[in-house]
Amino acid sequence: xxxxxxxxxxxxxxxxxxxxxxxxxxxxxxxxxxxxxxxxxxxxxxxxxxxxxxxxxxxxxxxxxxxxxxxxxxxxxxxxxxxxxxxxxxxxxxxxxxxxxxxxxxxxxxxxxxxxxxxxxxxxxxxxxxxxxxxxxxxxxxxxxxxxxxxxxxxxxxxxxxxxxxxxxxxxxxxxxxxxxxxxxxxxxxxxxxxxxxxxxxxxxxxxxxxxxxxxxxxxxxxxxxxxxxx
Amino acid sequence: xxxxxxxxxxxxxxxxxxxxxxxxxxxxxxxxxxxxxxxxxxxxxxxxxxxxxxxxxxxxxxxxxxxxxxxxxxxxxxxxxxxxxxxxxxxxxxxxxxxxxxxxxxxxxxxxxxxxxxxxxxxxxxxxxxxxxxxxxxxxxxxxxxxxxxxxxxxxxxxxxxxxxxxxxxxxxxxxxxxxxxxxxxxxxxxxxxxxxxxxxxxxxxxxxxxxxxxxxxxxxxxxxxxxxxx
DNA sequence: TGGGAAAGTTGACCAACGTCATTTTTTAAG
DNA sequence: CTTAAAAAATGACGTTGGTCAACTTTCCCA
Numbered sequence: 001x002x003x004x005x006x007x008x009x010x011x012x013x014x015x016x017x018x019x020x021x022x023x024x025x026x027x028x029x030x031x032x033x034x035x036x037x038x039x040x041x042x043x044x045x046x047x048x049x050x051x052x053x054x055x056x057x058x059x060x061x062x063x064x065x066x067x068x069x070x071x072x073x074x075x076x077x078x079x080x081x082x083x084x085x086x087x088x089x090x091x092x093x094x095x096x097x098x099x100x101x102x103x104x105x106x107x108x109x110x111x112x113x114x115x116x117x118x119x120x121x122x123x124x125x126x127x128x129x130x131x132x133x134x135x136x137x138x139x140x141x142x143x144x145x146x147x148x149x150x151x152x153x154x155x156x157x158x159x160x161x162x163x164x165x166x167x168x169x170x171x172x173x174x175x176x177x178x179x180x181x182x183x184x185x186x187x188x189x190x191x192x193x194x195x196x197x198x199x200x201x202x203x204x205x206x207x208x209x210x211x212x213x214x215x216x217x218x219x220x221x222x223x224x225x226x227x228x229x230x231x
Numbered sequence: 232x233x234x235x236x237x238x239x240x241x242x243x244x245x246x247x248x249x250x251x252x253x254x255x256x257x258x259x260x261x262x263x264x265x266x267x268x269x270x271x272x273x274x275x276x277x278x279x280x281x282x283x284x285x286x287x288x289x290x291x292x293x294x295x296x297x298x299x300x301x302x303x304x305x306x307x308x309x310x311x312x313x314x315x316x317x318x319x320x321x322x323x324x325x326x327x328x329x330x331x332x333x334x335x336x337x338x339x340x341x342x343x344x345x346x347x348x349x350x351x352x353x354x355x356x357x358x359x360x361x362x363x364x365x366x367x368x369x370x371x372x373x374x375x376x377x378x379x380x381x382x383x384x385x386x387x388x389x390x391x392x393x394x395x396x397x398x399x400x401x402x403x404x405x406x407x408x409x410x411x412x413x414x415x416x417x418x419x420x421x422x423x424x425x426x427x428x429x430x431x432x433x434x435x436x437x438x439x440x441x442x443x444x445x446x447x448x449x450x451x452x453x454x455x456x457x458x459x460x461x462x
Numbered sequence: 463t464g465g466g467a468a469a470g471t472t473g474a475c476c477a478a479c480g481t482c483a484t485t486t487t488t489t490a491a492g
Numbered sequence: 493c494t495t496a497a498a499a500a501a502t503g504a505c506g507t508t509g510g511t512c513a514a515c516t517t518t519c520c521c522a
Contacts, residue, residue: 145373
């Protein structure tokens with residue numbers, strides 16, 4: 001699973017580090033981590049970890065996107081998060097002491113660094129800033145997930161698609177949203193066919209542009225409005 | 232909101248403390264907290280905090296149940312958690328530094344203790360055990376919420392009701408589940424009428440017993456099976 | 463560069479579930 | 493105990509969105 005080690009990416013020079021919980025390390029700690037971590041190249045659709053197994057460490061995304069998903073009873077994926085550059089993935093299960101409740105795999109070719117469990121926990125123990133960042137991050141996500149639950153329970157698929165596009169445009173930044181229809185459907189929580197029909201509607205209404213699988217937001221205000229009126 | 236102070240409940244002697252994150256305090260810390268906290272009596276349906284306001288401290292449930300919910304766009308509640316005796320409520324937003332994303336109110340008459348923000352954060356800083364308990368608790372909940380999202384997206388209302396009853400029977404323990412049909416519907420994520428019809432079905436199938444608003448699990452295996460086959 | 467597989471698209475159908483309206487039961491207050 | 497209001501229950505009905513099947517386009521690799 002952890003295939004060929006890849007050319008080492010320096011944490012000091014890692015521009016995306018500020019996006020995640022490793023932004024709070026002081027200089028010595030960055031070096032420390034740099035010495036202990038390993039860097040790996042992943043191809044599209046490779047698995048980082050799977051539901052049920054036990055965490056051995058955490059993954060820090062240097063380049064590429066990673067989907068975090070649960071498997072429903074019929075094997076259908078529910079994507080609960082898409083991690084972008086700089087995000088650290090897989091530390092929740094490590095902290096809860098349980099096996100992974102979710103699986104993670106790459107959505108595109110990616111560079112991902114790995115920090116072993118002990119090293120990570122060590123840092124957490126000794127570094128107040130990072131600890132607080134983790135607490136903050138977990139709490140924030142918990143709030144976001146509550147909102148997602150509410151949307152799922154109360155909004156139409158159309159509204160949820162708008163909301164999802166909003167979230168995804170934050171994740172993809174300047175780039176177009178680039179997911180298979182199936183992944184997008186599994187993020188919204190609907191059937192692929194329904195998603196496709198709605199994308200068509202959105203396109204006709206001028207909310208988005210579509211180039212094969214790439215989705216561009218054409219009218220963000222319209223999207224936000226449909227999603228429920230606020231970011 | 233914080234009405235009449237109530238007879239002081241001793242943390243040392245609090246039998247339910249072990250249910251929550253305050254289980255990890257050492258003796259001196261328990262005393263310390265005991266001196267700083269205040270105890271309050273809440274009537275049924277009183278609000279602890281509301282979405283949008285800023286946290287001033289945390290609530291520790293000594294007796295009674297508390298619902299934690301989000302308000303959807305049309306004012307419909309989505310209950311994301313029901314806190315039982317011993318649980319500490321409202322620390323997530325405090326840690327994330329955001330205003331409350333959720334609201335909380337009592338489902339029955341309750342005794343609830345209040346610990347001010349500074350005192351709580353102090354304890355968190357100085358007490359490793361508690362810190363780890365919080366990290367663990369947050370991570371665990373995050374996992375649970377991911378599963379809830381998956382259920383909501385992929386399961387039928389019938390299956391979700393079974394799953395919800397499973398969760399609720401853990402929360403209510405020996406006691407019957409005692410919620411209004413509306414609250415139960417808002418927990419499952421469905422319309423009140425649909426919930427009522429399904430309860431009737433469950434009763435006819437011998438899965439539950441109903442005494443006015445009280446729901447007793449009559450066939451837990453059947454419920455677990457319907458919910459997806461595992462706890 | 464071609465061919466096979468994967469992804470995307472479309473149409474037809476219908477069941478699950480939400481909504482609205484009305485009636486019955488339960489609760490709580492005087 | 494009485495009574496009004498809240499909660500629970502039931503029925504009728506319509507729509508959203510899921511499923512299945514067939515077809516087309518795009519992707520990728522040999």
